[in-house]
Amino acid sequence: MNPSERDAGSHPTMRQVAALAGVSLKTASRALNGETYVAPATAERVRQAAAQLGFRRNVLARELRSGARSRSVGLIIGDVANPFYSQIARGAERQLRDHGLQLITASSDDDPEREHDLVAELLERRVSGLLVVTSATDHGYLDVERRRGTPVVFLDRPAEDIVADAVVIDNATGVGLAVEYLLGRRHRRIAIVGDLARLSTQRERLAAFGAAMTAAGVGTWQRFVRADVHDVAAAERAVRELMSAPTRPSAVFTTNNRITTGALRALRDHAQPPALIGFDDFDLADLLGVSVVAHSPELMGQLGAARVIARLQGDESPPIRELLPVTLIVRESSERSSRTRAARRRT
Amino acid sequence: MNPSERDAGSHPTMRQVAALAGVSLKTASRALNGETYVAPATAERVRQAAAQLGFRRNVLARELRSGARSRSVGLIIGDVANPFYSQIARGAERQLRDHGLQLITASSDDDPEREHDLVAELLERRVSGLLVVTSATDHGYLDVERRRGTPVVFLDRPAEDIVADAVVIDNATGVGLAVEYLLGRRHRRIAIVGDLARLSTQRERLAAFGAAMTAAGVGTWQRFVRADVHDVAAAERAVRELMSAPTRPSAVFTTNNRITTGALRALRDHAQPPALIGFDDFDLADLLGVSVVAHSPELMGQLGAARVIARLQGDESPPIRELLPVTLIVRESSERSSRTRAARRRT
DNA sequence: CTGAAAGCGCTAACAG
DNA sequence: CTGTTAGCGCTTTCAG
Numbered sequence: 001m002n003p004s005e006r007d008a009g010s011h012p013t014m015r016q017v018a019a020l021a022g023v024s025l026k027t028a029s030r031a032l033n034g035e036t037y038v039a040p041a042t043a044e045r046v047r048q049a050a051a052q053l054g055f056r057r058n059v060l061a062r063e064l065r066s067g068a069r070s071r072s073v074g075l076i077i078g079d080v081a082n083p084f085y086s087q088i089a090r091g092a093e094r095q096l097r098d099h100g101l102q103l104i105t106a107s108s109d110d111d112p113e114r115e116h117d118l119v120a121e122l123l124e125r126r127v128s129g130l131l132v133v134t135s136a137t138d139h140g141y142l143d144v145e146r147r148r149g150t151p152v153v154f155l156d157r158p159a160e161d162i163v164a165d166a167v168v169i170d171n172a173t174g175v176g177l178a179v180e181y182l183l184g185r186r187h188r189r190i191a192i193v194g195d196l197a198r199l200s201t202q203r204e205r206l207a208a209f210g211a212a213m214t215a216a217g218v219g220t221w222q223r224f225v226r227a228d229v230h231d232v233a234a235a236e237r238a239v240r241e242l243m244s245a246p247t248r249p250s251a252v253f254t255t256n257n258r259i260t261t262g263a264l265r266a267l268r269d270h271a272q273p274p275a276l277i278g279f280d281d282f283d284l285a286d287l288l289g290v291s292v293v294a295h296s297p298e299l300m301g302q303l304g305a306a307r308v309i310a311r312l313q314g315d316e317s318p319p320i321r322e323l324l325p326v327t328l329i330v331r332e333s334s335e336r337s338s339r340t341r342a343a344r345r346r347t
Numbered sequence: 348m349n350p351s352e353r354d355a356g357s358h359p360t361m362r363q364v365a366a367l368a369g370v371s372l373k374t375a376s377r378a379l380n381g382e383t384y385v386a387p388a389t390a391e392r393v394r395q396a397a398a399q400l401g402f403r404r405n406v407l408a409r410e411l412r413s414g415a416r417s418r419s420v421g422l423i424i425g426d427v428a429n430p431f432y433s434q435i436a437r438g439a440e441r442q443l444r445d446h447g448l449q450l451i452t453a454s455s456d457d458d459p460e461r462e463h464d465l466v467a468e469l470l471e472r473r474v475s476g477l478l479v480v481t482s483a484t485d486h487g488y489l490d491v492e493r494r495r496g497t498p499v500v501f502l503d504r505p506a507e508d509i510v511a512d513a514v515v516i517d518n519a520t521g522v523g524l525a526v527e528y529l530l531g532r533r534h535r536r537i538a539i540v541g542d543l544a545r546l547s548t549q550r551e552r553l554a555a556f557g558a559a560m561t562a563a564g565v566g567t568w569q570r571f572v573r574a575d576v577h578d579v580a581a582a583e584r585a586v587r588e589l590m591s592a593p594t595r596p597s598a599v600f601t602t603n604n605r606i607t608t609g610a611l612r613a614l615r616d617h618a619q620p621p622a623l624i625g626f627d628d629f630d631l632a633d634l635l636g637v638s639v640v641a642h643s644p645e646l647m648g649q650l651g652a653a654r655v656i657a658r659l660q661g662d663e664s665p666p667i668r669e670l671l672p673v674t675l676i677v678r679e680s681s682e683r684s685s686r687t688r689a690a691r692r693r694t
Numbered sequence: 695c696t697g698a699a700a701g702c703g704c705t706a707a708c709a710g
Numbered sequence: 711c712t713g714t715t716a717g718c719g720c721t722t723t724c725a726g
Contacts, residue, residue: 011473011495013720014719015720024696025719025721026697027696037695039696042696054488056467057471057720059472059473060407060473060720061411061720061721062720063720064405064407064719064720064721065701065702065721065722066702066721079437080433080437080452081433081434081437083630086427086433089427090427102453103452103453104451106450124404126406126407148358261631264631265634283631284635287611287635288631298428360703360704361703362703362704370712370713371714373706373712373713374713376704377711380705385712386711386712404704405704407702407703407704408702408705408718409705410704411702411704411705411718412704412718413704413718
């Protein structure tokens, strides 16, 4: 077989480049790294040799020897294909890239065990830092790493068992805005459809919902709570059920983008759809006229990455929790009447 | 400072684990790797020592020594936040994970130069393989790597200058289905709004469009071509322009998900919207009633990853090009009449 | 300005 | 079953 045709696994080494350029290994290293104290002519010769051989520095060897962490940061999210998460990834990637760091993204499917495995893998790869949207409750092993000097920043869902940096959304305010808006439009039978209750964000949103309802003197809100609705299909089912019960809600609040999608499907052909507000803005929500509690997942990723970078640069201040702002975007879906057919009849 | 409090950068090594367990380095290595010929008791002692120290194997060192490539595969896409790409990532990640490989995703913004830099970085990290949705035209440097034994698989857009594995969508059929459908509904003034003409997929789609129109005897189609429309805002503008021209198209074909989104915005409040078919299915297209040429980006990622894995396992067969099927999903948007107000008046 | 020697943390190849 | 020796490709240290 022609050697130029197939040359399996044979990356040329720096030593080979040095030999071809007629210099020592160390000189080649210096030239290739743009260090000072290399004669311009020598440097040029080395560069030519490297180009000729198609040399590519072995970063693994470099990082091993220099003792440095890998110039990469791990990001653990639920599912890259979910826009909420992929926007986080985008924000983090942008920020990291500006600092010469590579992002390694992994999907946990919101499974604590898988999350644990992924963290272990990333740590074995000696990532410089970790960004994690956790779905686990035990983060002791992460704390060990954090104390060893690996910055760990929690996104969206703070660790509840350890003190660590976190960038989270202002859930209470977001839910408050939505509920108050609906209450202001005289809705009383407001349903809330939530994702896995073990996720802290979901518990926070539900708590804020309950608080607002109770404060408004609506004692019956618990009847209209649906939790642990984890995918679009389940959300669709949950909303259909709510709407086919004897007493129907006049408004529905969905606690994340997937659930909102499910609700939209359930209400698609409904003769008298309830008012709807969803947590998380999404693509085309404007065209569909869906009111939402909006925030910026991309900013979350960006700020999280910035936090990792700050820690890497020696910021030793106590862990902080950054709170991302939310806004209520009112579109058509929240304008539907609080008076259902049945209610009107009674009036 | 309390050493258990802060212990910067100090990951325990296997040597330390061995010392604590009272065995040699090699024995520790064997135990930790689950190799045979280690006394169960010894193995257990090593494991305990490792756990006690919070030991994490340094994968970089392992991979360096064993000469193996890094157990990771690089994926270069345009933008993680674009669902088309993030679904590819999802499919690839799933497939790779089943084979113990980690996915490293990087966004190129469809910029050839950035793509080149990203490839270089990944190669320096000695990824086992590369999946790339290229926006470059020169892939010579990639071919060098391919011959060195790094599997390179092109997704969506095949390399035109080198022979390499590729997984692509059946663009010609997809466009054909859409155009024939519109022609069948008596549309003649069909506009096509395309993305960057330097992307091969876009050229293919435009070519297929032209071929179908010409075959149908519609000679005026070139008037309704808009190309190099790269983002949602530009697409919205392009469609608005088309619709405010003296002679308006009665139907619009958009060549990818972003452009479709822009078109929807442009047509949002249009009194007499043209028929619309978009390439790429998207979330909620059903609720919006948008007809599309559908395919599976996730499958593309999965098949691409499978190809890399096959190559890694020694498959030496000639490079192949896999063609992904497409289907036309007819929803409301393509049912709009080919007779615009003006046309009707003339009749 | 350049080079020789040592070694990052681990595993391969041999001994025992 | 266990240990010793060498060395992956590179950078650090220290001499020229």
